[in-house]
Amino acid sequence: MNAHPEILRLLAFLAGLIIFAALNAAYLVWLERKVCGHIQRRIGPKEVGPFGLLQPLADGIKLMTKQVLVPPQVDPVLFRLAPALVLIPAIMSFVVIPFSANLVAREINIGLLLVFAFASVNVLGLLLGGWGSANKYAVISAARCVSQNVAYEIPMLITVITMVMITGTMNLNEIVLQQPDISQWYVFRFTASPLMPVAFLVFFICSLAETNRAPFDLGEAESELIAGFHTEYSGMGFGLFFMGEYANIVIGASLATVLFLGGWQSPVSFIPGGWWWFLAKVYFLIFTIMWIRWTYPRTTLWGLLNLSWKVLIPISLLNLLVTGGMLKLMPLIFGAG
Amino acid sequence: MxxxxxxxxxxxxxxxxxxxxxxxxxxxxxxxxxxxxxxxxxxxxxxxxxxxxxxxxxxxxxxxxxxxxxxxxxxxxxxxxxxxxGVEKGASSRATAIPAGFSAALGALFAAGLIVLARNTMWPPPAARLNDGSVIQVGHGLITTYSMVFELISIVLLMAIIGALVLARKGRDPE
CATH class of the missing domain: 1.20.120.1200 (NADH-ubiquinone/plastoquinone oxidoreductase chain 6, subunit NuoJ)
Known part of the structure; x- marks a missing residue:
């Protein structure tokens, strides 16, 4: 029996994406600890392997050998299901991310929609985990996560709608192809809207809040809520939540790269583009996210919700109007292009 | 097969x-x-x-x-x-038996109706693939063929927003 090459290709990509997500989770934890250490004038992990590079391996073995405790009062089915519900949608979203011109598992017309459709499942996983734990800290944390995610989904989606109006497509690879060099990157595309850098900032802040990253990590404020929605999780249950969180950070940074920073395209035309550019931009954004985490203190819940409803949503709506106006005005001024 | x-x-x-x-x-x-x-x-x-x-x-x-x-x-x-x-232990089985039986009967009736309808309908295959689901196709669809439905949905949403405002206007009950 000979397998169809398309099926082989999909299987190879599936395995590759799962390995990519797992390696990212492991080594972003290492990077996070190193960055945190250097920002706090320490040197971070250094004992296991050179520069502490084998530390994630040791942590992984430790997590896997630990028992997954299921407390007696919890809902056992939902309790076990929740970590998978956080991780699987994130891996699904990787399917449409173009790592380079050809390195994309499945290029579909509505890739952008697919990412947001699956990203919205993530919050359900957090909720069921927090709720299923039957622990008051986990329940409070789950309530905070929902209000936060609902609030920040709105400006994020409005910004994305603005981007779709400009690009005219939801195919992520086509969006990348529209940005051949740094002057064409959508973050600097002032002919589309003078507010483009602001749109990028709104998108970036929203992706921080959607992934529950500091300064918006109200869901797991250690000083108030122990560990938030994963208070009751041990071993790989906790490990999966962690992998899901880092996978979502990678997705957020990848989307920001694809939409605003030219994806896998090179910033200058004489150097060829490729997956290395994509990864360089993504990891630069992830480094910035870590930098923010260890620089700013956590906001309050009210500050967080006010920022979204009173600042980000009006700004993104204004940007939507300005972009719509520019789309109609530019052909009138410069002639139909 | x-x-x-x-x-x-x-x-x-x-x-x-x-x-x-x-x-x-x-x-x-x-x-x-x-x-x-x-x-x-x-x-x-x-x-x-x-x-x-x-x-x-x-x-x-x-x-x-x-x-x-x-x-x-x-x-x-x-x-x-x-x-x-926690688990809700409120209603006893006798109190829920009658509504449960009623809704099961209604559900069965509804399902039977749908099955009869599905079996008696001619299902013509679409002549061609309607569209490729791209932004342009969906946009054209929304403001031409399906504009009536689209506008009706916006009325439903408007009513939902007004309803939420009416409910929230009273403020919380000071207990």
Whole structure:
């Protein structure tokens, strides 16, 4: 029996994406600890392997050998299901991310929609985990996560709608192809809207809040809520939540790269583009996210919700109007292009 | 028909998706634990999204995920967050038996009606693939062929917003 090459290709990509997500989770934890250490004038992990590079391996073995405790009062089915519900949608979203011109598992017309459709499942996983734990800290944390995610989904989606109006497509690879060099990157595309850098900032802040990253990590404020929605999780249950969180950070940074920073395209035309550019931009954004985490203190819940409803949503709506106006005005001024 | 033919595999996938949808719906309707009911509903919606994808409409499938799983289920969870996280032990079996029997009878009647309707309808195959689900096609569809439905939906949403405002206007009861 000979397998169809398309099926082989999909299987190879599936395995590759799962390995990519797992390696990212492991080594972003290492990077996070190193960055945190250097920002706090320490040197971070250094004992296991050179520069502490084998530390994630040791942590992984430790997590896997630990028992997954299921407390007696919890809902056992939902309790076990929740970590998978956080991780699987994130891996699904990787399917449409173009790592380079050809390195994309499945290029579909509505890739952008697919990412947001699956990203919205993530919050359900957090909720069921927090709720299923039957622990008051986990329940409070789950309530905070929902209000936060609902609030920040709105400006994020409005910004994305603005981007779709400009690009005219939801195919992520086509969006990348529209940005051949740094002057064409959508973050600097002032002919589309003078507010483009602001749109990028709104998108970036929203992706921080959607992934529950500091300064918006109200869901797991250690000083108030122990560990938030994963208070009751041990071993790989906790490990999966962690992998899901880092996978979502990678997705957020990848989307920001694809939409605003030219994806896998090179910033200058004489150097060829490729997956290395994509990864360089993504990891630069992830480094910035870590930098923010260890620089700013956590906001309050009210500050967080006010920022979204009173600042980000009006700004993104204004940007939507300005972009719509520019789309109609530019052909009138410069002639139909 | 063998399972290993394309039609056989497609039938198998369809049966699997239908089973997931029905199982989710049954969980949602029969459990006494509210979080499980929502999880069942989400499972049912996911199965339905799978059926839409199976029927070659990825746009509708993803909208199903985005709106029903991502928004409706999350909104329902937001509402039941006010409830007690433990198992509800309130209603006795006698108090729930009559409404349960009534709703089961209604459900059976509805299902029978739908089956009769489905068997007696001629299902003409679409002449060609309607569109490729791209932004341009969907946009044209929304403001030409389906503009009436689109506007009606916006009225429903407007009524929902006004209703929420009316409810919230009273403020909280100072207990």
């Amino acid at each position: 063998s399972i290993m033919t394309p039609e056989g595999l497609a039938g198998l996938i369809f049966l699997f998706l239908a089973a997931v949808t029905l199982a989710g719906a049954l969980i949602a309707a029969s459990t006494v634990r509210l979080p499980r009911a929502v999880a069942g509903l989400a499972l049912s919606f996911t199965g339905l999204a799978g059926i839409f994808y199976f029927l070659n409409s990825p746009f509708v499938a993803l909208m199903e995920m985005l709106i029903y799983v991502g928004a409706v289920c999350v909104a329902i969870v937001f509402a039941i967050m006010m409830a007690d996280p």
